[in-house]
Amino acid sequence: MANDSQPTLLREFAPQIERTNLLQLIWIFFLLAVIAVGFYALYTQIAEGHIVTGMRDNVVWGIYIVNFIFFMGISYAGALISGTLHLFRAEWRKPIIRIAEFMTIIALLIGPCYILLCIGRLDRLYYLVIHGRIQSPITWDVIAISTDIFGCLIFLYLAVLRDIAAIRDFQSIRIPNWKRTLYRIVALGYTGTPEQQERLHKATDIMAAMVISIAVIVYSVLAWIFSVTLQPGWHSTIFGPYFVIAAVFSGCGVMIVVMWLFRKIYRLEKYITRKHFVNVGVLMLVLAALFGYFTFSDYLTKWYGSEKNDELLINLLFDKYYWLFILSNYIGVLMPMLVVGLPKLRTITNITISAIVVILALWVNRYLIVVPTLESPYLPIQDSRPAWIFYNATWVEWSLTATGIAIFALLMTVGSKFIPIINVSEMEDKPVPEEELLT
Amino acid sequence: MKTASGRNPKKSSRREFIKKSLLTGAGVVATGGLAEAYLDTSASGSGEKVKVLTTGGEIREVDKAHLHYPRVSIKESKKGIPRRKFVMVIDLARCKNARACVQACQRGHYLPNGQEFMKVYLLQDTENTAPYWFPKPCYHCDNPLCVSVCPVGATYKRSDGIVLIDNERCIGCKFCITGCPYSTRVFAWRHYEEFDEDSQPYSPEASSPGVEGTVSKCDFCPDLIRVGKLPYCVSACPMGVIYFGDIDEDVVTNGSETFQFSQLIRDRAGYRYLEVLGTRPSVYYLPPVERQFPVDRGLDDLDEEVKARYKNTPHLKKHNL
């Protein structure tokens, strides 16, 4: 259904798709350079074995797994946010929902790659499928992630279909022919008839609901990988919900940062306003409170009961990892709450800065979940090698972490060149009357 | 037997290893073959030697540690030795960290320096209790968490209670390493020269040759059990610390002393380590009562590198040893 403003909006956003200016090119090349270094690191790891990482016989999972949890967290957060916002049909979500959808699928493609980096025999990866054991949490995770990828792809496709059709129909957009053909094929012949709209609407609603529930289940499965083992620090009943909350929290942070970047680069100040930052910021505030609550609850229980190995772990956290712990669990919680909570501090810049802090804090939080537990096992680390007692990530691991972030940024950039970063079709839709919300 | 030094006899360099194997191999060819087909002619590793009179009338000297034992296929290794369930008893009252068990296990499984299946800890349960030496092999638990979490079924528990790893199935995800609360499993972080020892086909019962990127651990030596021999650590211990046997038969032996398992546990108050975790281990410990040696005897004659592995223990820190 078209109305008068459609060509104008699309015309306004058309340059994003048509042109790539110099700044953007430099940005893309910078990202490619980081990725290239990452490929060299990957080659080093494959050629010389995992000995080039900092992982050893006690700390067998290092920052690869931390990155895996982090990226999957962002992905599920994107799914939850876009799914929920879609179902609530809130007006203010329209300019930013595409960012959430992108975040979902891109992080979902990067996350599992970190697991692959951690696997000793990549040539036997398919054993996970043909020899999979149902009792293993990793098999649950394999099933869950593949189901989730499929679901998110369908959801993203449903969400972008109308925009693709709009671009296909927009004659005066200046794009090469191959792109035009691509749009035509992908648009599936959508022409906006009432019947098609109805179908699309129903399918999107169903998938939005599915994506929310899958995100919760899948991330809980990931949490259970840790909590079903006996390792002190991991064997916590709270891990399922804790991870989900932390995931959405980190997703809000990433979303705010991405919103800010796209707003600056594509000059979208008119569409992504302070209101959007505040709304997502409020979500971040609520989640910060919840995250702080869960973290406090977890550590209070461990500390108060002072079971021997819990005590060892907490001593390690407050001894060797003191500042990281403060950053992750105090600053990461209080800063967004203060910035968004106090009206004086509630500016776009402040909210973005606190979002960056939140991202760092949550990455550190995942690190503090994975590594210190492995450094304080039931049997003290003896008759081993002194160098293996503590974990020190090597350049290979850091480089591949940077590569993951670079690929995320690159795919976001490239994606925005194919599909407008603001959901044009939805912006055009008439607002849904109050009575019809959630029907 | 170079025991208490804790030196790994495989300290001979890579060249030495290859040189010796090539030389002895060439010598064999020159003299027309060995009388016994299953004798390994790669050298390195000290210990008793066996004289072999070849058909050509020549005498060859072969390291007894490298006598080959028959190996079963991977499929066969999933079935346990019938009508047996193995148990180990470790007498903490006698252990003085001679490390002969560690040495023998390293030799028998062709383990590189960097992987150890048997580890000896210096445990001190509380501040006021005495420290003691604590040898720890794999416990082959009856509720093995490592087996439960393996996504591809590379590790499995057999009917005779032994938990083995199939290194041709293992994908190296290391979930089992985090699953084991006793820190028993080790990972091959890179390729070692010892992994090239392929004079016999790979068998999970022998856990050799090792494979890069996979997990391995103590295997209770089923290939030795099948020919009626006790595991390497049991035979090697000079103090007779480690007993091994069939719990259904209720007999354990350390090679020279044989007891009824139930009687030994009853009389000496045997227990399992961290029983509360619910893993139901197959290794029992006899408490360090009436110790035969002072604990510090275990630090004498240790290699500097081995001694450094204990520097974080409360006992060494307290006494500045």
Next chain:
Amino acid sequence: MKNKRVKFTSWMICILLVSSVTLCGQEDQENVSSSEPAETRISFNALYTSNDTVVLTATVFRQKERDVIWLQNARISFSAGDGKSNGIALGKVSSDSMGNAVLTVPLNFPLPSNEEGMIQYTASFDGNQNYLPVAESFQSKPARLEVSFYEEDSVKYIRVTGTQFSRKEDIEPLSGETVNLFVPSLFRPLPIGEISLGEDGTGNMEFPMSLIGDSSGNITVIARIDEHDKFGFVKGQAQIGWAIPKHLLAQDKPSRELWTPVAPIWMIITLLIMLAGVWAHYIYAIIQLIKIKTSSKKETLPEKDWSNYS
């Protein structure tokens, strides 16, 4: 990179090898080129069994500093006699890889023993160009241990009867000797007790009721005299069904636990239900998409021309 280094090293070694192959063969070889044949030793014992045979075991070895090196394929000759005249040759056996040569000889009367009933056994190795010949002898008197079982006042007993043989079928009881009792087990025999034989050469002890036998409860009890000055090694055994039947672990059907190859049923069902639920929704969404595509083929609306809206 490490492969290259190994390759280079092996080639260097091969070159060295070719030029000094005889010397190389010597690296681990003993004294082939030296003129002196090496000294060898034999350790030798005789075991009398309850079916009237004697098992002669000779181990030929060489003591090299602190190492013991067994000789394989060494030809050992056994003989027995009364110590004064030449003995009867009993046979020749080649030693195995552990240096052991074993010969089992039935005890036929009259025995080649002296007046005290002692037989002198000799094991000898003729040697070859590398090894000196060596022989070992000792004397022992044939004896026999018999194990039997009886029950008295509903208490079960093991009885051991010991006899010793002189030259001509003179049988005397083995009085005053101490006999050790064992039951066999997987690796080593389990000692279960000690019996002192009385004047009549018999002794008994209570049968330990905690012993575990085979699946029917049968167990073998072994009586042994070890390293006796006069009798050497004597062994006798018998079987009885008094032991606790061995519990067999193997189960007919595989159990379903967390760590078994087959998963618990509830896990499989839960997983299937969840997957079915999720994928049903996916299929619904895909069907909608397909219908969008097919419907667009049916109704072709005129393409909108936006050129009027510039």
